[in-house]
Amino acid sequence: MRTIVHDVETLSLHDQVVRLIGRRWTNSVSCNLETNPGTVTNGWASSARSAPDIVGWAQNTGRNTPLWIAEVETEDTITEEKARDRWQDFSAMGVPLILIVPRGYKALAQFFAARVGVSIAGIYEYALSENELELT
Secondary structure, X not given: OOOOOOOHHHHHHHHHHHHHHHHHXXXXXXXXXXXXXXXXXXXXXXXXXXXOOEEEEEEEOOEEEEEEEEEEOOHHHOOHHHHHHHHHHHHOOOOOEEEEEEOOOHXXXXXXXXXXXOOOOEEEEEEEEOOEEEEO
């Protein structure tokens, strides 16, 4: 297993997007939300390799139940290896997996997901300009 290491600028972009999406979705989704930027861990069940970036969850009979998982990608992390290692692990957790990719990378993410047999519930594209996040 190889670990994907982000350079400082890319990691910073990833963390910024995770935080901005967390803030936006906190007010618009009908569930609780936890984010996991960078090396922060949110306490959710994780795969053998890592924890998900964003988890939508609800409390169900005294237990926190994940409803969906979202993974934020940057241009350098949309790879077949990433799809096989992280996306496949997260899709096996039994909740919908959402990918959030840079604008223009949706088709590539779909290609890699299909190639390794990962079921994706949805793919959003983002653009970031001067701390303004556009999500489509």
